[in-house]
Amino acid sequence: MQKLLGNKKAIFLFVFPALLLFTVIVIVPIFFSVYYSMLDWDGIAKGTFVGFNNYIRLFQNNTDGFPRTVLNSFILAILSVGIQLPIALTLALILAREVRGEKIFRTIYFIPVIISTVVIGQLWTRIYNPDYGLLNTVLRGIGLESLAGRWLASTEQALGCVFVVIVWQYIGYHMLIMYASAKSISSEIYESALIDGANELTIAMRISIPLMKPIIRVCVIFAVIGSFKSFDLIYVMTGGGPLHATEVPTILMYTSIFAKYRYGYGSAMAIFIIVECLVFTVAIKKLMSKDVME
Amino acid sequence: MKDKKMTRYDLKMDNQTEFYRPLNKTLKKTVSTFIFIALCIFAVIQLFPLYWLMTFSFKDNYEIFGGNVIGLPQVWRVSNYIKALTSGNVLVFLINSVIVTVSTIVITSLLVCTSSYAIVRMKWKLSGVTLVYFLVGMMVPIHATLLPLFMILRKFKLLNSHLAIIIPYVAFALPIGILIMTGFLESIPKELEEAACIDGCSIYKVFGKLILPLMRPAIATISIFTYMSSWNELMFANTFINSDRLKTLTVGIFSMVNENETEWGPIGAGLVIATLPTIIMYIVFSGQVQKSLIMGAVKG
Numbered sequence: 001m002q003k004l005l006g007n008k009k010a011i012f013l014f015v016f017p018a019l020l021l022f023t024v025i026v027i028v029p030i031f032f033s034v035y036y037s038m039l040d041w042d043g044i045a046k047g048t049f050v051g052f053n054n055y056i057r058l059f060q061n062n063t064d065g066f067p068r069t070v071l072n073s074f075i076l077a078i079l080s081v082g083i084q085l086p087i088a089l090t091l092a093l094i095l096a097r098e099v100r101g102e103k104i105f106r107t108i109y110f111i112p113v114i115i116s117t118v119v120i121g122q123l124w125t126r127i128y129n130p131d132y133g134l135l136n137t138v139l140r141g142i143g144l145e146s147l148a149g150r151w152l153a154s155t156e157q158a159l160g161c162v163f164v165v166i167v168w169q170y171i172g173y174h175m176l177i178m179y180a181s182a183k184s185i186s187s188e189i190y191e192s193a194l195i196d197g198a199n200e201l202t203i204a205m206r207i208s209i210p211l212m213k214p215i216i217r218v219c220v221i222f223a224v225i226g227s228f229k230s231f232d233l234i235y236v237m238t239g240g241g242p243l244h245a246t247e248v249p250t251i252l253m254y255t256s257i258f259a260k261y262r263y264g265y266g267s268a269m270a271i272f273i274i275v276e277c278l279v280f281t282v283a284i285k286k287l288m289s290k291d292v293m294e
Numbered sequence: 295m296k297d298k299k300m301t302r303y304d305l306k307m308d309n310q311t312e313f314y315r316p317l318n319k320t321l322k323k324t325v326s327t328f329i330f331i332a333l334c335i336f337a338v339i340q341l342f343p344l345y346w347l348m349t350f351s352f353k354d355n356y357e358i359f360g361g362n363v364i365g366l367p368q369v370w371r372v373s374n375y376i377k378a379l380t381s382g383n384v385l386v387f388l389i390n391s392v393i394v395t396v397s398t399i400v401i402t403s404l405l406v407c408t409s410s411y412a413i414v415r416m417k418w419k420l421s422g423v424t425l426v427y428f429l430v431g432m433m434v435p436i437h438a439t440l441l442p443l444f445m446i447l448r449k450f451k452l453l454n455s456h457l458a459i460i461i462p463y464v465a466f467a468l469p470i471g472i473l474i475m476t477g478f479l480e481s482i483p484k485e486l487e488e489a490a491c492i493d494g495c496s497i498y499k500v501f502g503k504l505i506l507p508l509m510r511p512a513i514a515t516i517s518i519f520t521y522m523s524s525w526n527e528l529m530f531a532n533t534f535i536n537s538d539r540l541k542t543l544t545v546g547i548f549s550m551v552n553e554n555e556t557e558w559g560p561i562g563a564g565l566v567i568a569t570l571p572t573i574i575m576y577i578v579f580s581g582q583v584q585k586s587l588i589m590g591a592v593k594g
Contacts, residue, residue, distance in 0.1 A: 005487075006417045010497045014412035015424065018405040018468055025465035026431045029442035036441060091336070100330055107580050108337045111344070114572050114583065116526035118544040119565045122551055123347050126558065132359040134346055141363070172340070173587070180588045229435055232528045236548060250437055257441055258533065270438045277435065 030274075036267035043263045054268035065244050066252060066269065070276075073248045076163060077227035081220055084167045085174055089216070092178035093204050096185075106179065109172040117169070121236030124165045128152045152238055155245040162234055162246050169233070170226070174219045181215035182208055217288040224284065225277050249273050347569075351375070351562030358558050374559035375567070383538060384564045387546030391525060391568075394456055394542055398463040398524045399517045402471055405464065406516055407509055410475035411501055415487070425476060431469035436462075436529060447534060458534040459542070463524040471516045474589060478512035479505075515586040518579065522587075525572060543568040 037054055041047025058066045091109065095102050112120065127134045128151035136148040151161045185208060193203050209216070231250040234240065240247035240255070249269055257266035350358045351374055352367040362368060379385040409428075413421045443462055444453070452458045482505070490500050531545045541549065547564045576583055 002417065004491055004495075004497050004500065005415060007497050008418070011412050011416050011418050014408040014416070014501075018409040018428075018472075019424065021405070021461070021465045022428060022431060022468050024446070025443065025462050026434050026439065026468075029439035029446070030434060032442035032445070033438050091333075094329055094333065099326070099333065101333070105333050105337055106584070109340055110580075110584060111573075111576065112340060113587070114522060114576050115344075115569050116528075116544050116572070118526070118528055118548050119347075119569050122547065122561070122565055123343055126350075127343060127346070132355075132558075134343075134363065137360060137363045168340070168343075176584055177588055229437065231437070235528070253437065254440075254529075263441060267441055270440070274435055274438045278433070 033267050033270050036264055037271045039264040039267075041264040042261045044261075047264060050264070054265045055272070057265065058268060058272060064252060064256070065247065066249065068244065069240075069247045069249045069252045072159060072246065073228050073230065075159065076166065076230060076248070077224045079163050080166065080223040080227050084171055085216070085219055085223055087167075088171050088174035088219070089178055089209070089212075091171075091175045092182050093208055095175070095179050096182035096208075097190075097200065106176065110176055111172065112169045113173045113176075115169075117232035118236050120165065120169055121233050124161075124168075125152065125237050128161055153242055155243050158238055158242060158245045162237060165233060165237070166227075166230070170223075174223070177215060177219060178212060181212045185211050213288070217284065220288065221281055221284050224280050228273060228277050228280070344569075347562055347565060350558060351566045352559070353562075354559055355557060371559060374563040378560040378563040378567065382550050382560055382564055383541075383546060384543070384550070384567055386539060387541055387543045388567060390456065390540060390546070391543040394460055394463070395521055395524045397456070397460050398467065399520045401460070401464045402467040402520050403513050403516060405468060406471035406475050407506060407513070408501070409468075410472050410479055411505055413472070414476050414479040415484075415505075416497075425472070428469050428472045431466070432473070434466075436466060440529065440533060443530075444533060454535055454537050454540060456540060459524075459527070459530050462530050462534075463520070463527065467516075467520045467523060470519060474515055474519075475509065475512050478509065482508055514579075514582060515589065518575075518583050518586045521575065522572075 036047075038049060038051055039047030040050045040053070095106055099105075126132075130136060130148075130150045130153055133151070135151065139145065139148045149157055152158050189207060190203060193207055198206070229250060230248055231254070234246055234248055235251055235254070238246045240251040250273065253266050253269035253273070256262045256269065260266075346364065349365070349367055352370045352372070353362070353374075354371060357363075357368065379388075409424075412418075413425050439462075447453050447458050447461075452461070486504060486508075487500055490504050495503070526544060527542075528544050528548070531542050532548070535541055535545065538546070538549075547561075547568055550564060551561055
């Protein structure tokens with residue numbers, strides 16, 4: 001047995017292909033990115049080393065609006081945590097308490113999660129279309145013409161419109177994670193609380209939610225990090241427009257690299273996004289685990 | 295008989311000393327009806343855009359833009375689908391997506407199975423370190439690797455080929471796959487292998503004939519995961535491939551829309567075609583899909 005499981009050649013054959021692929025494609029590029037971010041480089045000529053200049057330029061004497069893209073991603077993060085998660089939590093708590101049609105609702109709410117972001121982006125672009133879109137047509141149809149807007153074409157409304165779609169797509173995901181956690185709370189706890197005369201609301205506030213804290217924390221992290229990294233949906237729906245109103249760091253990174261050929265500067269954005277995500281993950285974990293202790 | 299029941303009921307009432315119970319009960323019923331209606335409304339919100347997509351994929355612009363916005367199509371224009379599949383290239387995109395996704399799933403599963411087995415069961419010094427090393431990969435966002443990967447793929451002349459996205463898809467699917475598989479392997483009793491060992495099997499036979507079949511449930515979970523990430527992926531596919539012949543559905547439809555914005559019907563048909571496989575998979579495996587994604591979330 002020992003000999004069988006210690007077969008060095010077999011171990012090598014089993015592990016090495018995965019290890020090599022993973023190292024070359026996932027790990028090595030990060031170091032490249034860090035290196036690129038310190039170059040002034042257009043991808044064709046040889047880059048010159050500029051140290052941290054690219055990072056400084058992200059915020060000082062910035063000309064391409066990077067700070068505003070960061071602000072946009074923060075707005076998305078705050079809205080996600082403040083609006084999306086409470087709704088998801090409410091739905092999860094209701095569904096976990098054995099309501100009629102529990103399974104069907106759960107399945108329906110989850111459907112948008114599995115659909116490609118490109119499809120969802122295209123679909124909602126058409127819903128928001130100011131001239132022919134579903135939203136304005138319906139508003140006009142029921143006599144609310146005054147509410148019809150330019151939506152994605154308006155600099156003021158676009159970011160909010162994008163956020164609505166993010167909520168629509170991902171609420172089922174957060175709901176399902178929280179639901180699974182609420183379901184895992186033993187029913188005896190509920191029953192004894194009910195016998196003690198607690199009503200459903202008190203049970204949710206005093207028992208379920210405190211017990212679900214760890215998973216809520218996961219959802220907060222997902223929502224925040226997801227907002228910082230959001231790309232697909234916005235890229236498809238607005239491309240960052242109109243007039244940069246919905247531009248987030250990833251989109252600016254993408255255009256900096258592949259449209260403006262500012263390879264070094266774009267890489268600095270990429271590294272900034274990673275560091276930002278790491279810092280916030282750690283910070284949220286710290287902040288929210290303190291809460292759990294209390 | 296009737297009296298007896300009455301007394302029992304009274305007794306129960308008395309026991310709980312809840313005089314207001316009937317009121318409470320109607321209140322409770324109202325609340326739960328209200329909640330049920332709210333849940334239904336929310337379900338409609340989640341489904342209606344998809345219903346609208348489905349119907350407008352069969353309509354012409356006249357109906358979509360005002361003639362018949364939310365009703366079922368007056369004439370079911372299957373021609374939209376034919377147009378999307380042929381002149382819109384959606385058939386080509388669909389085939390590409392299938393090739394890329396199936397290859398990714400197969401290669402990922404194979405690599406995950408072999409490496410997880412070696413990590414969990416086989417005896418070597420660095421197995422623990424290797425596992426941690428793989429798991430670190432879960433924290434790497436794809437944005438950070440985009441440009442370097444672009445350069446690497448260009449160097450190896452792999453840009454503009456299916457491999458240009460299959461390779462990164464597999465690599466990025468490995469960490470979560472290995473996490474799920476190593477967890478699963480821990481739960482398989484070691485005695486099985488010991489018994490096989492007595493029979494004098496080689497390690498490859500033990501793995502292929504004994505362990506691999508047992509891994510099936512975990513492979514299913516990993517496949518669902520991998521399917522979702524590769525079928526829907528946009529950033530890599532959009533960057534590493536620009537020939538129309540090789541584009542996957544997500545990118546293909548995206549560029550098709552940019553080129554030909556005028557007719558919504560065929561575009562809607564393209565979107566439906568891109569979504570249908572996912573929906574079918576979801577209907578067939580809905581429990582498994584939900585479980586897989588929860589697992590990914592909780593462990594990640």
